[in-house]
Amino acid sequence: MTIGFFVVVGAMFLLLTIQFGSCWQAILILSIIPFGFIGAILGHIVMGIELTLFSIFGIVALAGVVVNDSIVLVDFINRRVADGLPIHEAIVDGGRRRFRAVLLTSVTTVAGMLPILLERSKEAQVVSPMATSLAFGLTLSTVLVLVLAPVMYLITARLSGGQEVAVD
Template sequence: GGIVISGNAFVIMMTMVGIISLAGVVVNNGVVLLDYAQLLIDRKKVQLDMDEDQYLEVDDLFEAIVRAGKARLRPVLLTAITTILGLIPLAIGLNINFFTLFKDFNPNIYMGGDNVIFWGPLAWTVIYGLFVATFLTLVFVPIAFFLITKFKMWWRRKTRKVINELDETPSEA
């Protein structure tokens, strides 16, 4: 989306490589966030002496997810910010001639060049993707986890109610 909005070149191969690398970072951030939320939920269940198959109350579930989001905010943001800042020179085509830097102490710094045509689309894909994916990881993933867990709680109540009603009905002989 960001490549189209900014009018950057869309190079199929390098853009796809950027999407694949972006997916790895995003999935890792989401897994770490949800894993920590589940750890907090499990700790709360132990604290309340609950079975593993039982669900927490909605308030306790919400508190655990919010605490997980707060705890994982800094690592997720640091991952995104450092990756974006590290890719900006690649995206804009900042070149330093290290041969002349070490030989003549002249870095010969220049912008553009042939490498930006090749590596630029990959870098811009990851940069734009991380802007969006960081927001989704920190906001959408915890909300989706909370709503899915609430749905599971509702579904379990409904199925238990039906099972109990079936057990209570007298069977005709």
């Protein structure tokens, strides 16, 4: 499964590079995934649950949701820059206007996992590690998508020679 995960991440990198026309933006989007892993591990520690195969399934699902959230934000910022906004204004506008979409995606997913997280029956204990990985990882990574992705966008724009940004 580890090999498959890295193959899929590589494929996502290629597709994102083609879609956005920039390997920097593909790296930016994919760089949020490890923070989701950290949230998943912390969730297992908090819940007192050992990592299982189902935990790994949850982490793989988490990677998809985190990438989706990042794409929503980065794509909107790109469109605002293409419309002629300075990068700094496009980032602020993107964060403000896509905040609800990113937050609702995460909140509804975590809310959907709550019944499984709170259930204590033997049957639920099988899938509880998956729900723990997804819910806790998504909680941490959502905050980081909303904060870290815009900051990294600004940094990558500066490194790749994008338009000069006036910092207030």
